Amino acid sequence: MIENIQDRRITRLAYEGEAGSWEIWRALPHPSLVPHVIDYSGYRETGGKPVWRRELPSSFIPLIINFDAPFTLRDGRAAETRYESFAAGIYSAPVIVGSAGSAHCLQVNFSPLGALQFLGVAQSEIAGRTLALADLLGPGAGRFIAELHDTPDWPRRFALLDRFIAARFAAARAPNDTVRQVWHGLKRSKGAASIAGLAEDAGVSRRHLAKLFRTEIGTTPKTMARILRFEHARHMAGTVPRQGWADIAYEAGYADQAHLTREFRELSGLSPSELLRKDRAETGVLEGVA
Missing domain, CATH: 1.10.10.60 (Homeodomain-like)
Known part of the structure; x- marks a missing residue:
């Protein structure tokens, strides 16, 4: 069983400008999860105005656990799609993501092999796609999101993530x-x-x-x-x-x-x-x- 990291280093950044006001808390995962888990970020945005960002192709798989209004994605398909909590596979083209002016979420960045173990599906099934977390993890996703939301601070949320991810890794097959x-x-x-x-x-x-x-x-x-x-x-x-x-x-x-x-x-x-x-x-x- 993974023990809590008592001296986990958490950095806080704050911004106020054209994109509104936001705070971000960043931390590394438990050492036993490296290199398959890259980092954790807690994010809160308060701007009051819709903001659109261009998300670029990346070598990692982002998992978004959302506590606020859904995000809107434009990925070249006919219709915009709204997502609460989701994971995005490897894209080879940009995706435009909009927030409604406020956001409160947690992001986990996985290596592709880490995502393979955590999600339990071949990455070919999610490449170039964004999928709701409930569709990937089943009914347990809602309970886990609620537990994270109710956890009172970021250090304990990050510790909860460590344990949840470690449990799924332990049950997964090793990468090729x-x-x-x-x-x-x-x-x-x-x-x-x-x-x-x-x-x-x-x-x-x-x-x-x-x-x-x-x-x-x-x-x-x-x-x-x-x-x-x-x-x-x-x-x-x-x-x-x-x-x-x-x-x-x-x-x-x-x-x-x-x-x-x-x-x-x-x-x-x-x-x-x-x-x-x-x-x-x-x-x-x-x-x-x-």
Whole structure:
């Protein structure tokens, strides 16, 4: 059984501006859950105005446990969809998420292999999709959300998350060894490693690896490598003093600056400079405030 972390470090950030007022509390999970659980965030937003954010493709799986008004998602499908608590699989295109002017939620970021164990479904079933938590976890989801809501503070909520996630991991099957090996190779290299080389090291063909990877991760190694490079380049672009785009392209493993620009447009819907201009770091990539 996981014991509570008595000295868990929790950081608090606050913001007040065009996106309203918000507070965010961040913490790491219990060490036994690393690296399959990346981090926890508690979030409260009070702005009074609807806010739209551009959520970009990422190498992690976000799980949102919502205590307030539902979120609205636009992911290129015909109709907007409203969600209370949900999880989003690996997307290769941006999703626009709206809040009604207030938000109170908890976010858990899983590695793809962590999401595989926690959700208990092949990641190919949720890739490019957002699904209600009740549909993924069954009737127990509602009870767990209510228990988290009624827990009086963030340290005890994070401790409750530790225990709940650990219990589901203990009951889950372990990820495929080949997929795990290749995933860690891609992650360590920030998407720059040769997929052919990783497949050879794992003793499988690229075709077989792509099939295994799609089932357990939700996408092919090639697509995940693109997302990891994009994350790395975006991180470098946000550093101060910032490097030029040509230098970022070289360090992130793109063929040249034109290649980086094409990838930014395909994955985010924006040029590199547009994305950098819209990005508000902790408050996300703002699309608009009503």
